Amino acid sequence: MVTxxxxxxxxxxxxxxxxxxxxxxxxMQLTGGQFTNATAIVGNDLSTLPDFPAEIRAPAGSLAxxxxxxxxxxxxxxxxxxxxLDVLVAMNPAALKANLKDLRPGGxxxxxxxxxxxxxxxxxxxxxxxxxxxLGQKYQLFTIEISRLTQLALQDLNLPxxxxxxxxxxxxxxxxxxxxxxxxxxxxEWLNKKFASKPDILKANLKVLKAGYxxxxxxxxxxxxxxxxQAKIHPGKYRNITGNEATVFGLIAxxxxxxxxxxxxxxxxxxxxxILHELSKYKHIGIRTFQAEDEIAAIGAxxxxxxxxxxxxxxxSGPGVCLKSEFIGLAIKTELPLIVCDIQxxxxxxxxxxxxxxxxxxxxMFGRNSESPVPIVAAATxxxxxxxxxxxxxxxxxxxxxVFFMSDGYLANxxxxxxxxxxxxxxxxxxxxxxxxxxxxxYLRDEKTLARPWAIPGTPELEHVIGGLEGEQITGKVSYDxxxxxxxxxxxxxxxxxxxxxxxxxxxxxxxxxxxxxxLGWGSTLGAIIAATELLIEKGYKVxxxxxxxxxxxxxxxxxxxxxxxxxxxxxVNLGQLRMLIRAKYLIDAQGLNIVGGQPLKIQSIVEAAEKxx
Amino acid sequence: MAVEQKPQYTKADFESENDVRWCPGCGDYAIxxxxxxxxxxxxxxxxxxxxxxxxxxxxxxxYYMNCYGFHTxxxxxxxxxxxxxxxxxxxxxxVITGDGDGLSIGGNHFLHAIRRNQDFKVLxxxxxxxxxxxxxxxxxxxxxxxxKSTPMGSIDNPVNPVSLAIAAGATFVARTVDNNVxxxxxxxxxxxxxxxTAFIEIYQNCLVxxxxxFENYTEKDVKNENSIYLxxxxxLIFGKNSDKAVKLSGFHPEIVNLSNxxxxxxxxxxxxxxxxxxxxxxxxxxxxxEGLPVxxxxxxxxxxxxxxxxxxxxxxxxxxxxxxxxxxxxxxxGDTWVIK
Ligand code: SF4
Numbered sequence: 001m002v003t004x005x006x007x008x009x010x011x012x013x014x015x016x017x018x019x020x021x022x023x024x025x026x027x028m029q030l031t032g033g034q035f036t037n038a039t040a041i042v043g044n045d046l047s048t049l050p051d052f053p054a055e056i057r058a059p060a061g062s063l064a065x066x067x068x069x070x071x072x073x074x075x076x077x078x079x080x081x082x083x084x085l086d087v088l089v090a091m092n093p094a095a096l097k098a099n100l101k102d103l104r105p106g107g108x109x110x111x112x113x114x115x116x117x118x119x120x121x122x123x124x125x126x127x128x129x130x131x132x133x134x135l136g137q138k139y140q141l142f143t144i145e146i147s148r149l150t151q152l153a154l155q156d157l158n159l160p161x162x163x164x165x166x167x168x169x170x171x172x173x174x175x176x177x178x179x180x181x182x183x184x185x186x187x188x189e190w191l192n193k194k195f196a197s198k199p200d201i202l203k204a205n206l207k208v209l210k211a212g213y214x215x216x217x218x219x220x221x222x223x224x225x226x227x228x229x230q231a232k233i234h235p236g237k238y239r240n241i242t243g244n245e246a247t248v249f250g251l252i253a254x255x256x257x258x259x260x261x262x263x264x265x266x267x268x269x270x271x272x273x274x275i276l277h278e279l280s281k282y283k284h285i286g287i288r289t290f291q292a293e294d295e296i297a298a299i300g301a302x303x304x305x306x307x308x309x310x311x312x313x314x315x316x317s318g319p320g321v322c323l324k325s326e327f328i329g330l331a332i333k334t335e336l337p338l339i340v341c342d343i344q345x346x347x348x349x350x351x352x353x354x355x356x357x358x359x360x361x362x363x364x365m366f367g368r369n370s371e372s373p374v375p376i377v378a379a380a381t382x383x384x385x386x387x388x389x390x391x392x393x394x395x396x397x398x399x400x401x402x403v404f405f406m407s408d409g410y411l412a413n414x415x416x417x418x419x420x421x422x423x424x425x426x427x428x429x430x431x432x433x434x435x436x437x438x439x440x441x442x443y444l445r446d447e448k449t450l451a452r453p454w455a456i457p458g459t460p461e462l463e464h465v466i467g468g469l470e471g472e473q474i475t476g477k478v479s480y481d482x483x484x485x486x487x488x489x490x491x492x493x494x495x496x497x498x499x500x501x502x503x504x505x506x507x508x509x510x511x512x513x514x515x516x517x518x519x520l521g522w523g524s525t526l527g528a529i530i531a532a533t534e535l536l537i538e539k540g541y542k543v544x545x546x547x548x549x550x551x552x553x554x555x556x557x558x559x560x561x562x563x564x565x566x567x568x569x570x571x572x573v574n575l576g577q578l579r580m581l582i583r584a585k586y587l588i589d590a591q592g593l594n595i596v597g598g599q600p601l602k603i604q605s606i607v608e609a610a611e612k613x614x
Numbered sequence: 615m616a617v618e619q620k621p622q623y624t625k626a627d628f629e630s631e632n633d634v635r636w637c638p639g640c641g642d643y644a645i646x647x648x649x650x651x652x653x654x655x656x657x658x659x660x661x662x663x664x665x666x667x668x669x670x671x672x673x674x675x676x677y678y679m680n681c682y683g684f685h686t687x688x689x690x691x692x693x694x695x696x697x698x699x700x701x702x703x704x705x706x707x708x709v710i711t712g713d714g715d716g717l718s719i720g721g722n723h724f725l726h727a728i729r730r731n732q733d734f735k736v737l738x739x740x741x742x743x744x745x746x747x748x749x750x751x752x753x754x755x756x757x758x759x760x761x762k763s764t765p766m767g768s769i770d771n772p773v774n775p776v777s778l779a780i781a782a783g784a785t786f787v788a789r790t791v792d793n794n795v796x797x798x799x800x801x802x803x804x805x806x807x808x809x810x811t812a813f814i815e816i817y818q819n820c821l822v823x824x825x826x827x828f829e830n831y832t833e834k835d836v837k838n839e840n841s842i843y844l845x846x847x848x849x850l851i852f853g854k855n856s857d858k859a860v861k862l863s864g865f866h867p868e869i870v871n872l873s874n875x876x877x878x879x880x881x882x883x884x885x886x887x888x889x890x891x892x893x894x895x896x897x898x899x900x901x902x903x904e905g906l907p908v909x910x911x912x913x914x915x916x917x918x919x920x921x922x923x924x925x926x927x928x929x930x931x932x933x934x935x936x937x938x939x940x941x942x943x944x945x946x947x948g949d950t951w952v953i954k
Contacts, residue, residue: 239951265693
C-alpha cells in the first residue's frame with residue numbers, strides 16, 4: 001500500500017471543547033483521560049468534566065448507559081470545562097441523542113455509523129436514523145465506520161470479535177490526536193505498560209490507535225488539522241490533577257508537614273472512594289487506611305485515632321455525613337482534631353451518586369443536634385483541593401476541632417493542570433502534644449487559640465477521661481450545672497468564631513474593590529464565575545467577583561466587602577444555601593442563581609443572571 | 615541478667631476520685647473493683663491502659679478508673695477502640711459495653727471488630743435490661759419479658775452474646791458473673807494476656823430494673839446445680855456434690871450422674887480447638903439450650919494474628935518493597951511538564 005500524502009491545512013485555534021460520548025462499555029473515560037494527558041503535555045491550559053452513569057453496566061446502547069468525557073483546552077488561561085462543544089464524538093445513537101444539545105451549531109459531529117443499527121436506534125428512542133435526517137445541515141457531520149475500520153485494521157490478528165470491538169475507542173482517540181495535533185507517545189507508552197503481559201492485545205491496541213491517526217491524515221474526510229499553542233500560564237513544573245488526587249496529596253503533605261500519622265477511616269461511597277483507594281497506596285510512608293464496616297465506624301475509628309495522637313480523617317459524601325453527624329458532635333464536645341471530607345453529590349437521599357451538587361453546605365454547617373459549630377473550608381478547583389486540605393489540617397490541629405473539608409463530584413473527577421508546589425515553601429504544621437504534668441487539666445485552654453491540650457494515651461501522669469457528657473470548664477469533669485453549660489456552649493461557639501482571626505482576608509478575584517455587582521461564590525463554581533465576570537467586565541459592566549474558601553467562620557472583612565457593591569449575586573448549585581447564610585449574617589439582599597441539575601453552572605447562565613441585575 | 619523493671623502499683627492507683635454514681639448495690643461495683651484489682655498485677659504501665667465505652671450504665675465505667683478513658687456514643691465504643699489501637703498498638707485497650715450498647719445499637723461493630731480480631735478486650739455487662747433509660751427490654755431479655763416497652767411481654771427472640779461472639783470468630787470468649795469476684799479476676803487476667811479480641815460476657819445484676827435475673831447462678835442453694843465452671847483439659851463437673859458431668863450424645867450435651875459410677879466418655883473441655891463447634895455448643899448450654907447448666911469460664915482461646923499485627927506486617931512489607939518516598943517525589947510522580 002502506498003500512503004498518499006495529502007496536503008492538509010493546519011489552522012491555529014485559541015481553544016476547543018470536545019466531548020467523547022459512548023456506551024459505558026466503550027471506554028470513554030479512558031479515552032478522555034488519555035486525551036487529557038496528551039493535551040497537558042502540549043502545554044495547553046485545560047479543564048475536564050467526566051460524566052458517567054451511576055450504574056456500572058447499564059443496558060448496552062441505552063440512554064441510561066451513556067458515558068461522556070468533556071475537555072476544554074486552550075492557549076489562554078481557562079477556568080471551566082466549557083459551556084458548549086466544538087466537537088462531539090458519538091459512538092452510538094444513544095450517545096448522540098444524550099449529547100447533541102450541547103454541540104454548537106456548525107460544530108463537528110463525528111459518529112460511528114456502524115453503531116447506528118436499527119436495534120440501537122430503537123434503544124435510543126429514534127424512529128428514523130438521525131444521520132439521514134438533516135443533521136448534516138446544522139452541523140459538520142462526519143460519518144465514519146469506526147467499528148468496521150477497527151475490524152479491518154485487526155483482521156490479520158485473528159482476535160475474538162468482542163476484543164476487536166472493544167478497541168474502537170482507540171480509533172476515535174487516534175483520530176482526535178491527529179485532528180488536534182497531539183503527540184501519541186504518552187498513550188503508546190501507557191499501552192505498553194498496561195498490556196506488557198498481553199502482547200496480542202497490545203499489538204491490536206497500538207494498531208487501532210495508529211489507524212485512527214492515519215485515517216485523519218490520509219483520507220480526505222478532514223480538510224484541515226488544528227493546532228492549539230502552548231498556553232502562557234505561570235512558569236513552573238506542572239502535572240494534571242483531579243480533585244480527589246489533590247485531596248490525597250494534601251493529606252500526605254499534611255502528614256509530612258506536621259509529623260502526624262494519618263489514619264483514614266472510610267466506607268466506600270461515590271464520588272469519594274478514590275481518596276480511599278489512592279491513600280491506601282501509601283502504606284510505605286506510614287499512612288494508615290481502614291475500610292470500615294459502615295460510615296459510622298469509619299468516623300469512630302478516625303476519632304479514636306485522633307484521641308491516640310494520630311490525625312483522624314474520614315472521607316464521604318452527603319449521605320455518609322448524615323450517618324456521621326452524631327460522632328461529629330462527639331468530636332466537637334471532646335475537642336479532638338478531625339478532618340471530615342464531604343465530596344458532595346446530587347441528593348436528597350441516594351440522589352445522583354455520580355453527579356455534582358453544592359447542596360450540603362447547610363448540612364455541614366448545622367446538621368447536628370444542639371449548638372455544635374464546625375469550621376468549614378471548601379476547595380474551588382481540582383488543584384485547590386491540595387491547599388484547602390492543608391488549611392483544614394492547620395485549623396484542626398491548631399484549634400483542636402473537627403473541620404469539614406468540602407469538595408464535590410465535579411472537582412473530585414474533573415482535572416486541570418496543577419503547578420507542583422515547592423515543598424520548601426509549604427508551611428510546617430506545628431503539633432504540641434502535652435507532656436508536662438504540672439498544671440495539666442484536660443480543658444485548660446491556650447489563651448490565644450482557646451484550644452485544649454492534646455494529651456495522648458501513653459503519656460505518663462496525664463491520665464484523664466473525655467466523653468460526650470457536658471463537662472466543667474478547665475477540668476472537663478462531668479457537669480450538669482446550668483451556668484457551666486451556658487458558659488461552655490458560648491465558649492465552644494467563640495472558639496470557632498475566633499478562628500477568623502487567623503484566616504486571610506477575602507480578596508476580589510476580578511474587577512474593582514467597589515462596583516455595581518459582586519458575584520460571590522464558593523466551591524467549584526469559581527471557574528464559571530471568573531469566566532462570566534471577565535465577559536461582563538469586557539462588556540463594560542462594573543462587576544467583580546470574590547470567592548469564599550472559609551465558610552465557617554467567614555473571613556473578617558467579608559461584611560465590609562459586600563457593602564462596597566450595589567448588588568450581590570450568589571450563583572450556587574443548590575437553592576441558595578450560602579445566600580441564606582450571607583443574608584442572615586450581613587443583612588444584605590443578596591440575589592441567587594440556582595440551577596441544580598447535577599451539572600456545573602454554565603458561564604452563560606451566570607452572565608445572564610448578572611445582566612438582569614445590572 | 616538484666617531484670618526488667620516492672621511498674622509497682624496498687625489497686626488504689628486505679629481508683630479515680632470521681633464519685634461512683636451507680637445505684638447502691640448494682641453489680642457494676644463488683645466488676646469495677648475486680649478490674650481495679652487486676653490492673654496492678656499485669657505489669658503494664660498505667661498510662662498505657664485506655665478504657666473506651668459507649669452509652670449505658672456500664673459505660674460510665676471509664677470515669678471511675680484512674681486511666682485514660684473515652685466515654686463515646688451509643689454502641690460505637692469498638693469503632694473508637696479500633697482507631698486508638700491502630701494508631702498506637704502498644705496500648706492496652708479495654709472496651710466497656712452492655713447488652714443494649716454492644717448488641718443492639720452496636721451490633722454491627724461487635725460483629726466486625728471481632729471478625730477482624732481487633733486487639734482489645736471487650737467486657738460486656740449483661741443485665742438483660744436497659745438500665746440508664748429506665749427499664750426497657752434489651753436484646754438479651756427473655757421472650758415474654760414484661761417491661762415498660764413490652765407490657766404484654768417481649769415477642770423478640772433474645773440473642774446469646776457468647777454465641778454471637780463465637781459465630782463471628784472470636785479468638786477468646788469467656789463468661790463470668792458479678793458475684794464471683796475471684797472468677798472475674800481470673801477471667802480479666804486471662805483476657806488481658808490474650809492477643810486479639812478478648813470477649814467476656816459478665817452476668818451483671820441490675821437490682822433496680824431486673825433484680826435477680828441471674829439468681830440461678832448466684833444463690834447459694836441453687837448455683838452449683840445450674841453452673842459449670844470450665845477448666846481446660848478437665849471434664850465439666852458440677853453439682854452441689856460435684857457429682858455431675860457432661861457427655862456428648864451425637865451433637866447433644868447430656869448430663870451424667872457420676873455417683874452411678876458413670877464416668878466414661880465424659881466431655882473434656884478444650885478451649886484451644888479451632889473448630890468453633892464445641893465452644894458454640896457450650897455457650898448455648900442453659901441459654902438457647904434450656905434445661906442444662908450454664909457454663910462459666912473460658913469457652914474458647916485460640917491464637918490468631920491480630921488486626922494490628924497484620925497492619926504492622928503490611929506496613930513493613932510496603933516499606934521493604936517501595937523505597938522511602940519524599941513528599942517532593944510524590945508530588946512530582948507521574949507525567950509532568952515544564953512551562954518556561
Ligand atoms: S439502673 Fe441497674 S444497671 Fe444501672 S446503675 Fe442502677 S442497678 Fe446498675
